[in-house]
Every structure is written in structure tokens, then in C-alpha cells.
Amino acid sequence: MMIDRYSIALFLVLSFLVGVLDASAGDSDLRYRACVAQCEKTGCVGERCFPHCKFPSDRVAIEGPWYMQEPLYLKWKQWDCHSDCRYNCMIDREKEREALGDGPVKYHGKWPFRRVFGIQEPASVAFSALNLAMHFHGWLSFFILLYYNLPLKQDKKAYYEFASLWHIYGLLSMNSWFWSAVFHSRDVDLTEKLDYSSAVALLGYSLILAILRSFNVRDEAARVMVAAPFLAFVTTHILYLNFYTLDYGWNMKVCKVMGVAHEG
Structure with missing residues (x-):
């Protein structure tokens, strides 16, 4: 039962990764691009104007005293003129498409979304939070079963x-879903890398655990020998994504191979 739930979770992680790779027709639309360009010049989309468009993306006020600087809550959310222009142009363009009878298209790798209380993708955040809660419940139940309902050794x-291996697996799973929720609440470079890194770490460790469990490897030295090359590869891959280039295509290939090997 526990393995089935974790397998479903891994599938959902891969599903989130696949979504980012799809082509984006929306941000290639000339009307959308013109809207964004105009907004960044004027600070307005239609009749909606954004006061913080007076501030450049580096968060330094162009002019005015300290009390005219960008509010702290906007700095925390990292909403800036560029992101607000993209968002509002996307909303307007989708309304135009709907009026013409056309279906929604993706913008910058994502389906159209509406912010709710500053959350960028509330549905994805909700599903990630539910998965986090499910994994926490599973890990806690496993912990209680082992240490309170079953006999223990003298030590x-x-x-x-x-x-101990399943405990680590549970913690990595919860970590992955936590950063998934954070990433979908606000997509910035840091949260994206943390989300991807956590998912890769979870997939890599699940592969190691599957091998150890399938071959019933009980000796600690043997476990280290089996896990070492996989840990080295996963660590190198995460460092590559974070400090060299976030190559979506290569990352998807790596995740697919680990996922298929794990299920096999």
C-alpha cells in the first residue's frame, strides 16, 4: 500500500515536470507580445495601471522618497512590472480568444491561471499541499506502527x-511536495530550481531504495556500494541544473530513465 502511494506521487511529480516542457503558443502570439511591450512602457493594460511599474526589475526606485518605494509585500512576492504585465495581458488575451470561440493556450509553459490571494496557481498549490499532507500522514502512521505498535530491539x-531507508524516503517525499507547492505559488528562479532539485532527489533515492529492497540488500557496506554511484550521479545532475544550466530536455530524459528503472 505504501509503495503504491509513493509510486502515484512519483508519477505526479513527473507530470508536473512534463507540463513545463510543452510548447507555448500564447507567448508567441503577436497581440500578446505587443500588449506586454506596451504595458512595460506605460505601466498600464487597458484601464488597469500598476503603480510599481515605476520601479525597475532590480527593485530600485527610479525617483521619489523612501515612502514611495515598492511595498514590502510586493518585494516578498517578487511581483514586478514585467510579471504583472505578462499576467494581465494573458488574462485579456484569453478573454479575446474565448470571445472568438478559441480554446486556451499555454503562456511560457503554463496554462492560463488566475491569482488568488497572491498565489500564482492555486489549484496546483492545493494538490501539492494535499499530497504533502497525505505523505505526512503515511510517514507518521509508519513511524507509530514501528515504534509504538510493534516490539523493538533492546537498543x-x-x-x-x-x-531507516523508508524514513528518509518519506522525508524526501514531503520535501518534494513542499517545494512543489511553493513553486506553484510563485514561479521564480529559486523556487523552480528547488522544485526540480527536490523531485530529482526523490526519484534518485526511490531508485536506490527499489534496488536495495528488490535484492534484499541488508549489509550496510553493500548498501553503500550500491548507492554510491547513484548518489554521485544524482548529486552531479542537481549541481548541473542549479549552477550550469536548467536544461529541461536533459532533465526530463534523466527523470524518465530513473522513473522507468524504478517501476521496472
């Missing part, structure tokens, strides 16, 4: 020799 350790 207070569980008889189940894979217990």
Missing part, C-alpha cells in the same frame, strides 16, 4: 531492517 531500534 530501541525497529526489527524491520529497511525502516
Whole structure:
């Protein structure tokens, strides 16, 4: 049962990654591009104007005293003129498409969304939060079962020799869904890298755990020998994504290989 739930979670992680790779017709639309360009010059989309468009993307006020500077809550959310122009132009363009009977299209790799209380993609955040809650409940139930409902060794350790590995798996799963929720609430460079890195770490560790469990590797030295090359590869891949280039295509290939190998 626990393995099935984690497998479903891994599938959902891959689904989120796949969504980013799809082509974006919306941001290639000339009317959308013209709207964004005009907004960045005037600070307005139609009759809606954005006061913080007086501030450049580096958050330094162009002119005016300190009390005219960008509000702290906007700095925290990292909404700036560029992102507000994109968002409002997307909303207006989708209204035009709907009036013409056309379906929605993706913008910058994402389907059209509406902000709710500053949250960029509320539905995705809700699903990620639910998955986080599910994994926390599963990990807590597993912990209670091992240490409160089953007999323990004299050193207070569980008889189940894979217990510590499953604990790490549960923590990595919760970490992955936490950063997924953060990323979908606000898509910036930092949250994107944390989301991708957490998903890759989870997939890599799940592959290691699947191998150790399938071959019933119980000796600690043997476990280290089996896990070492996989840990080295996953660590190198995460460093590559974070400090060299966030290559979506290469990352998807790596995740697919690890996912298929894990399921196999």
C-alpha cells in the first residue's frame, strides 16, 4: 500500500515536470507580445495601471522618497512590472480568444491561471499541499506502527531492517511536495530550481531504495556500494541544473530513465 502511494506521487511529480516542457503558443502570439511591450512602457493594460511599474526589475526606485518605494509585500512576492504585465495581458488575451470561440493556450509553459490571494496557481498549490499532507500522514502512521505498535530491539531500534531507508524516503517525499507547492505559488528562479532539485532527489533515492529492497540488500557496506554511484550521479545532475544550466530536455530524459528503472 505504501509503495503504491509513493509510486502515484512519483508519477505526479513527473507530470508536473512534463507540463513545463510543452510548447507555448500564447507567448508567441503577436497581440500578446505587443500588449506586454506596451504595458512595460506605460505601466498600464487597458484601464488597469500598476503603480510599481515605476520601479525597475532590480527593485530600485527610479525617483521619489523612501515612502514611495515598492511595498514590502510586493518585494516578498517578487511581483514586478514585467510579471504583472505578462499576467494581465494573458488574462485579456484569453478573454479575446474565448470571445472568438478559441480554446486556451499555454503562456511560457503554463496554462492560463488566475491569482488568488497572491498565489500564482492555486489549484496546483492545493494538490501539492494535499499530497504533502497525505505523505505526512503515511510517514507518521509508519513511524507509530514501528515504534509504538510493534516490539523493538533492546537498543530501541525497529526489527524491520529497511525502516531507516523508508524514513528518509518519506522525508524526501514531503520535501518534494513542499517545494512543489511553493513553486506553484510563485514561479521564480529559486523556487523552480528547488522544485526540480527536490523531485530529482526523490526519484534518485526511490531508485536506490527499489534496488536495495528488490535484492534484499541488508549489509550496510553493500548498501553503500550500491548507492554510491547513484548518489554521485544524482548529486552531479542537481549541481548541473542549479549552477550550469536548467536544461529541461536533459532533465526530463534523466527523470524518465530513473522513473522507468524504478517501476521496472
